[in-house]
Amino acid sequence: MKPIVLGLALSLSASLAAAHEYGFAGILSNGNSGEMPGLTLSVGAPIADGPITLESGKVYEMEITADGSAELALTGPDFFRAIWVNEVVVNGLEIRPFGLESVEFDEAGEMEIEFVAIKPGTYELKIPGSTGDTQRVEITIR
Incomplete structure (x- = not known):
């Protein structure tokens, strides 16, 4: 024995x-990560430089920066349902949510959302109540 x-x-x-x-x-390995441009929340400024394309099955880190010019949110329930959120990091605190629908900044700050793109399609993230094209970003998952 x-x-x-x-x-x-x-x-x-x-x-x-x-x-x-x-x-x-596996899926969270370094070799499976993709690059995603940062997003900015600021009154009258574009959220991103243009449309964003992601690959299904890859890990991404979405960095969101707010300049504090106003209390601003970023909403996109369809996008957040098409990804698997691993963690949200705010001021060094890691949050592992079951899911997201939107995030909001009451003041200047940064947030990182690590996720895996899952469901192919075209989605949008936008500042709620805004109508300008620069106040939204189109994200395509291939």
Whole structure:
């Protein structure tokens, strides 16, 4: 019995050493991440430079910066239902929500949302109540 237990222990330690050597695998691995331009919330300024295209299955970090010029929100329930949110980071605090519909800044600050793009389609994030084209950003998941 002791040789079997010893063999299992050696096998497990070899597996753990290999995992440490190669890093994490799977959907949240570094090799599976994409780049996403930052978003800005400011009165009268565009949220983004133009439409954004993401790839389904990739991990992204959405950085949102508010300049404090007004109390501004960013809403996009259809977009937030097309992604899986891993975490939201505000002032170094990590929040792991079940889902999101919108975020709001009462004052200047930054927020990071790490997510996996899931459902292909075209979505929008916008400042609620606004009508200008610069106050929204189109996001396509391919």
